[in-house]
Amino acid sequence: MTGNPRFNFMHFMPYIHLPENHKDYPSLWVNFPNKYYDPKKAAALYDRYLDELVYADSIGFDAIVVNEHHNTSYSMMPAPSLIAAALLPRTRNAKICVWGTPPNLEYPNRLAEEYAMLDVMSRGRLEVAFPLGTGMEYWANPVNPATARERHKESIEIILKAWTQDGPTSHYGDFYTYRNLNPWTRPYQQPHPPCYIVGTGSPETIELAAELGFGYSAVFVTRKRAQELNNKLRERSAFHGKQIRPDQLPLGIMTYVAETDEKAEAEFVDHMRFFFEDGLRTTPNFLAPPGYLSIDQLKARAAVGDKMHGSFDFKAVSETLFVAVGSAEKVANQIGEWGEMMGTTHFNIQGALGDMPHWKVMKNMQLIAEEVMPRVASRAPAAHAIAAE
Secondary structure, three states: OOOOOEEEEEOOOOOOOOOOOHHHOOOOEOOOOHHHOOHHHHHHHHHHHHHHHHHHHHOOOOEEEEOOOOOEOOOOOOOHHHHHHHHHHHOOOOEEEEEOOOHHHOOHHHHHHHHHHHHHHOOOOEEEEOOOOOOOHHHHOOOOHHHHHHHHHHHHHHHHHHHHOOOOEEEEOOOOEEEEEOOOOOOOOOOOOOEEEEEOOOHHHHHHHHHHOOEEEEOOOOHHHHHHHHHHHHHHHHHOOOOOOHHHOOEEEEEEEOOOHHHHHHHHHHHHHHHHHHHOOOOHHHHOOOOOOOHHHHHHHHHHOOOOOOOOOHHHHHHHOOEEEEOHHHHHHHHHHHHHHHOOOEEEEEOOOOOOOHHHHHHHHHHHHHHHHHHHHHOOOOOOOOOOO
16 A cells, blocks of 8 residues: 555434334335434434544544435435535534535536535535436436436536636536526635545446546445456546546445454444345336436346345355454454555545444444554555556
8 A cells, every 4th residue: 555544434324213114115215205204313313423423533534424315214415515514613624525416416506606615614624526326316306317427527517617717607518508607605625625426337437537537436336346447547547648646546445343353243244234225225227217327337237136225145245345344453454455456545434334323333433543544554555556557
């Protein structure tokens, strides 16, 4: 590993108080009845989750990560900018990462303004990611999924223009028209906050990240596939005359630490099961609405099937995805090895999965900060430098 490691703490903020009959529903996304949402219980969860993220800042995590989903108990963050704003006055050092709002589901000029506000209010602690959004989001928003990628690209173009060009300027595109693009709020960081693309490895998103010089993070793909995607991004970035740094490749790792390997599994596996079997449970039609995937990507998914939304086998998941569960020494070794394999120094720790109780989240964070992060930082540098070819 080259360079100082960076550790984020990511929270999904799930609504965990599901009804006894929730297994009767094939999907907890899109059409799971909102009558099961109790605002009083949700208010208590918000208080708890914000406290956990503030604690992450206080014990030395480098960044806090929040993201956006709609019509689901999987996440109570339909507006992550609001969560970020709530965190700003309570945190001091951690970067606030909104990873993020699909820009094609918003008015891009407004999103540019929101992010600029957060960047100014935090005095430059903001980072943003521009996901395309899961297929499920397009059942909850009036955007044609067949136009999603073109809207996504044009939205980012508008946001970058709003951030970097003196206004008033204009934009006449296929989906958006601005005669006076002149947002008064502009970013604190120049030319703009660090940006990433988040996706599942489609060639279109890799190419977009390479063209823009953005970082990239693959989610819910195998370790082998994630390594291929990082290598592809370096290759395409070099083609566009850009070089991807190790810190631009956030690696998501589902992490739980305890005193022994056995105790870690005993304390964590059931919550991970809840995350996969209940939090992520949805149907193929919601996951891939018509037009959302290219024909090639649709064929590729059909060939391997979907094993990430609604099914769970701890051994299989641990051998396939980035899952680090065990003692501090075991977890630190895994993270360090994966960092070298992936050519990254940037670790996005997912340590509050499923229906984990507060005490486990706090214990997990403390052990990661005190026992894992120093071990990873002390690992000998890799013999080779990571560079774009």
